[in-house]
Every structure is written in structure tokens, then in C-alpha cells.
Amino acid sequence: MRNPLSDIITEIKPSGIRKFFDIVSEMEDAVSLGVGEPDFDTPWHIRDEGIYSLEKGRTFYTSNAGLKELKAEIANYLYRTQKLSYDAGKDIIVTVGGSEAIDIALRAMINPGEEVLIPQPSYVSYEPCAILAGGVPVIIELKEENEFRLTAQELREAITNKTKVLILPFPNNPTGAIMEKEDLEAIAQVIREKDIFVISDEIYAELTYRGKHISIASLPGMQERTVLINGFSKAYAMTGWRLGYACAPENIMEQMLKIHQFAIMCAPTTSQYAAVEALRNGDEDVAMMREAYNQRRRFLMHSFKEMGLKCFEPYGAFYVFPCIKEFGMTSEEFAERLLREEKVAVVPGTAFGGCGEGFLRISYAYSLENLKTALEKINAFITRLRKQEQK
Amino acid sequence: MREQILSIIEKNSRIGVRELAVILGAEEIDVANELKAMEEEGIICGYHTMIDWEKTSIEKVTALIEVRITPQRGQGFDRIAERIYKYSEVNSVYLISGGYDLLVTLEGKSLKDVSGFVSDRLSTLDGVLSTATHFILKKYKDHGTILTKKYEDTREKVTP
Numbered sequence: 351m352r353n354p355l356s357d358i359i360t361e362i363k364p365s366g367i368r369k370f371f372d373i374v375s376e377m378e379d380a381v382s383l384g385v386g387e388p389d390f391d392t393p394w395h396i397r398d399e400g401i402y403s404l405e406k407g408r409t410f411y412t413s414n415a416g417l418k419e420l421k422a423e424i425a426n427y428l429y430r431t432q433k434l435s436y437d438a439g440k441d442i443i444v445t446v447g448g449s450e451a452i453d454i455a456l457r458a459m460i461n462p463g464e465e466v467l468i469p470q471p472s473y474v475s476y477e478p479c480a481i482l483a484g485g486v487p488v489i490i491e492l493k494e495e496n497e498f499r500l501t502a503q504e505l506r507e508a509i510t511n512k513t514k515v516l517i518l519p520f521p522n523n524p525t526g527a528i529m530e531k532e533d534l535e536a537i538a539q540v541i542r543e544k545d546i547f548v549i550s551d552e553i554y555a556e557l558t559y560r561g562k563h564i565s566i567a568s569l570p571g572m573q574e575r576t577v578l579i580n581g582f583s584k585a586y587a588m589t590g591w592r593l594g595y596a597c598a599p600e601n602i603m604e605q606m607l608k609i610h611q612f613a614i615m616c617a618p619t620t621s622q623y624a625a626v627e628a629l630r631n632g633d634e635d636v637a638m639m640r641e642a643y644n645q646r647r648r649f650l651m652h653s654f655k656e657m658g659l660k661c662f663e664p665y666g667a668f669y670v671f672p673c674i675k676e677f678g679m680t681s682e683e684f685a686e687r688l689l690r691e692e693k694v695a696v697v698p699g700t701a702f703g704g705c706g707e708g709f710l711r712i713s714y715a716y717s718l719e720n721l722k723t724a725l726e727k728i729n730a731f732i733t734r735l736r737k738q739e740q741k
Numbered sequence: 742m743r744e745q746i747l748s749i750i751e752k753n754s755r756i757g758v759r760e761l762a763v764i765l766g767a768e769e770i771d772v773a774n775e776l777k778a779m780e781e782e783g784i785i786c787g788y789h790t791m792i793d794w795e796k797t798s799i800e801k802v803t804a805l806i807e808v809r810i811t812p813q814r815g816q817g818f819d820r821i822a823e824r825i826y827k828y829s830e831v832n833s834v835y836l837i838s839g840g841y842d843l844l845v846t847l848e849g850k851s852l853k854d855v856s857g858f859v860s861d862r863l864s865t866l867d868g869v870l871s872t873a874t875h876f877i878l879k880k881y882k883d884h885g886t887i888l889t890k891k892y893e894d895t896r897e898k899v900t901p
Contacts, residue, residue: 384899384900
């Protein structure tokens with residue numbers, strides 16, 4: 351029989367997280383700090399709107415780009431938080447999570463052989479999506495000494511005459527790094543000068559702990575070269591609803607809409623009704639969750655300091671990214687031993703790119719009680735490692 | 742800082758000053774001072790424990806009693822409220838807008854105990870016009886805490 355498979359997909363490696371997931375799921379009593387989703391339930395009033403929409407029989411397709419009232423609320427939200435003006439009728443599309451938006455943005459913009467700049471460590475889907483779109487991923491290795499921010503120099507050095515798009519993943523999963531106004535201004539200058547485009551994945555925009563998030567699209571001359579991606583998963587604890595969105599200049603959006611139209615049709619209708627409620631009346635929920643994450647973040651940073659575990663202070667998302675280089679193990683070894691010996695699951699930094707070597711992603715989307723238990727175990731583990739080293 | 746301290750200890754009064762300082766990103770001494778000040782100002786009135794008595798073998802009956810009263814000249818409702826709240830079996834007394842005046846919650850060992858209190862003590866007070874007693878059959882949620890279900894983490898253990 352002939353090989354039924356496509357070469358392009360067979361050559362893509364499965365997600366590094368998957369492998370780790372398989373080990374963890376065998377251990378029933380493992381304490382996990384490994385999830386990339388909020389621990390809160392979707393606020394009840396939002397769920398209630400979803401239920402109500404079902405009761406009313408709103409069970410049909412919406413228009414391809416999404417419900418009109420939802421797109422209007424998204425436009426309102428971006429205006430009130432970023433002073434960005436998007437035309438709800440032409441520039442906004444509602445997608446199946448931020449993930450779909452990443453995929454269709456790349457497919458809409460990349461010609462075969464064009465280069466996609468991907469700063470790493472970062473979310474697992476950028477690189478495979480770039481390859482599937484026919485692009486050539488070019489990795490920019492972010493550095494701890496820069497608090498894992500992207501600098502103008504790093505960007506400039508990575509740009510060639512084939513560079514088309516930069517993916518900008520901030521606030522960042524897995525490092526928790528953010529880009530502040532000066533950081534963005536510095537790279538925006540390079541982007542304009544070199545005439546490239548940006549796919550800005552701002553799914554964690556609501557979860558920053560030092561000043562409000564700023565979108566690169568809001569800087570002068572940037573809206574016309576940016577695809578802004580956001581969604582409901584992280585801010586409103588709505589991961590399972592699978593709902594995100596993208597905003598882009600009309601010429602890019604037109605093409606994205608075609609892919610979405612043919613591949614997806616439309617985002618889930620129930621979720622869209624719930625999301626209208628989230629944007630209209632969800633600010634207080636977001637503030638409450640943000641405060642809870644921030645308290646946990648401070649607790650973790652404090653505990654690491656006491657343990658003598660090196661970790662830069664992250665101000666975004668719900669991850670910390672401690673350095674474990676002192677133990678002379680790879681991230682994967684460390685994470686596997688921690689799991690087997692102390693039954694604590696964390697994700698090796700290498701799951702998010704090679705330059706994550708020497709780091710761990712620890713999620714604080716857990717209750718303080720849960721974090722305390724896990725941290726005690728981690729402390730016991732590294733104390734033991736340090737003693738063994740001395741011998 | 743006060744609002745943050747209060748919202749945390751309202752849910753967890755056992756949290757230590759040190760931990761409170763860590764999660765608020767504040768100095769321990771400042772948190773301790775604020776707590777002390779709020780205790781003195783009567784903002785923090787106590788550090789109680791939430792107990793679901795249903796789950797113990799101890800019998801308890803809770804009742805809500807609507808009380809209609811005649812306000813007294815110069816003293817309004819306060820004097821009668823005071824005469825009611827001084828009874829140790831009375832848990833809370835609220836002045837209410839609407840169809841009646843005071844809402845009294847009462848804890849007793851049995852139905853007889855509570856009804857005895859209402860007929861002998863409460864309804865015989867000068868100024869009390871009428872009472873209506875409602876017994877609580879089941880508590881689903883109290884003080885913002887759901888009593889009937891435990892939190893269960895149903896997320897996948899590792900996700901990107």
C-alpha cells in the first residue's frame with residue numbers, strides 16, 4: 351500500500367507536553383502544577399446566558415465571522431482598553447479559541463518559503479502552524495537576563511529579506527513575561543522600518559500584575575500591520591467554550607475569513623452568546639481572578655526566594671519560570687524525577703522550545719492550599735538534591 | 742490595603758500575618774498594624790468558624806423570625822431590638838425594610854425550644870405586634886460558601 355500520509359505533517363514532532371501528560375495521567379495521586387487553564391469556573395452569569403441561549407433555541411450557525419452583537423462588544427472592549435478602533439463589520443472575526451486565529455492568520459499571510467519569526471520559549475502551536483502554512487519558522491531565543499522580553503536588537507538580527515511576520519506572544523506562556531510600552535516602541539520601530547507584519551497573541555492580556563497590558567496594535571502605524579488575537583479562555587475562565595477572536599486590517603481579514611468559512615463555518619453559537627455577557631458584565635469577575643492570581647504569584651516568588659531557587663519576577667499570565675540549572679540536569683530529567691520522587695507535576699521548559707532548557711513552567715492556576723502542598727514537596731526535593739551534590 | 746485584607750480574612754480568618762503580608766506584597770508590620778487598627782475600630786468584630794452542624798451528631802434548629810413592632814417615641818426601633826438581641830439564643834437581629842420590621846435569627850436545640858422562645862419571650866414583649874417563624878430545613882450556601890458540594894478539580898493534569 352502507498353504511504354497515506356503527508357510528508358509535511360509526519361515531519362512535525364508531537365507536542366512535548368503530550369509525552370509528559372501520559373506519564374502524569376498514570377499517577378492518580380500526583381499534585382499537578384502543570385495546567386495551562388484557570389482553576390476558576392466560568393462565572394455563573396456567563397454560564398447562565400449560555401444556558402438561556404439554548405433554552406431559547408439559539409442552536410443554529412451564526413454568520414461566518416460571528417454574532418453581530420459579539421463583534422460589537424469586542425470592538426467596544428478594544429476601544430475602552432486600548433483606544434483601538436476596529437470596524438465590527440469588517441475587521442473582526444470570532445474563532446474557535448485563540449488557536450484557530452493563530453492558524454488562519456498564518457495561512458492568510460504566508461507564501462511558501464517566507465520566514466515567520468517566533469520568539470521562544472512560547473506556546474506550542476506557533477511553529478507547527480507556521481510550517482503547515484508553508485512558512486519557514488525562524489526561532490528567536492529569548493533570554494532570562496532580558497526577563498524573556500523581545501529586544502529590538504534580537505529582532506533586527508533575526509530579520510532577513512524573506513521575513514514576513516513576527517509572532518508576538520505576550521503576556522507569555524510559559525515564562526509569564528510581559529512587554530511594556532518602551533519594549534513595544536523599540537520593536538515597533540524595527541517592524542515598520544523593515545516592513546514586516548505582526549501576529550500579536552494577547553490571550554493573557556487581562557492577566558498582568560504591573561500596569562495594564564498594552565497592545566502593539568495601539569502604537570503609531572502598527573494597527574495596519576498587526577493581527578491582534580485574544581479570546582475568552584484565560585480572562586473569563588472559559589477554556590472549554592473554545593472561543594477567541596482576531597482583529598486585523600480588512601485586506602488580511604478578508605482572506606482569514608475565507609479559511610474560517612471553509613474550514614470551520616462559525617464558532618460555537620452557545621459560546622458566542624455567553625461571551626456577549628462576559629464582555630458586557632464580566633469586568634468584576636476578571637478583577638477578582640486577577641487579584642487571586644497575583645496573590646498566588648507573590649506567594650510563589652516569596653517561596654522560591656526562601657528556597658534559594660532562581661526565578662525572574664514575571665508580571666503576566668499565570669506562570670512562573672524558575673531556573674534549575676544549578677542541579678546539572680536537563681529540564682526533562684528534573685521534571686520526571688520530581689514527578690516520580692515527590693509526585694509533583696510541572697512542565698519542562700523545553701516543551702516550549704529548545705531555549706527553555708534549564709527552566710520549568712509552574713502554573714499558579716491553583717488554590718493557595720494546593721500551591722503550598724506542592725511547594726513543600728519541591729522544597730524537599732531540591733534540598734535532597736543539594737545534599738547529594740555536597741557528598 | 743484594608744479592603745484587600747478584609748476580603749481575604751473574610752474567607753480565611755486563620756491566615757497568619759506573615760502569609761497575608763506575602764500574598765499582598767506588603768510589609769508584615771504594616772499588615773499587623775492595620776489588623777490591630779481595624780479590630781480597635783470595630784471593623785473586624787471577631788474571627789469565627791463556619792460549621793456545618795448538619796454533619797455533626799449535635800441537634801440544632803435554626804429559625805428566621807419576622808417581627809412587626811411599634812416604634813417608640815424618641816427611640817425608634819432600637820430599644821426593642823436591644824431587648825431582643827440580648828438573649829443569648831438570638832444569633833442576629835436586622836432592621837428590615839418592607840413588610841415587617843425586624844428579622845431575627847435564632848438557634849435552638851429543638852423545634853419546641855425555638856417555638857417556646859417565640860411564644861414566651863418574643864411575642865410577649867411590649868411593642869411586638871406579631872411574629873412569623875420560618876424554620877430552616879437545609880442550608881445550601883452560607884457566608885458565600887457552598888455547603889452541599891465539594892470543589893473538585895476536573896481539569897486535565899497537564900495542558901499547554
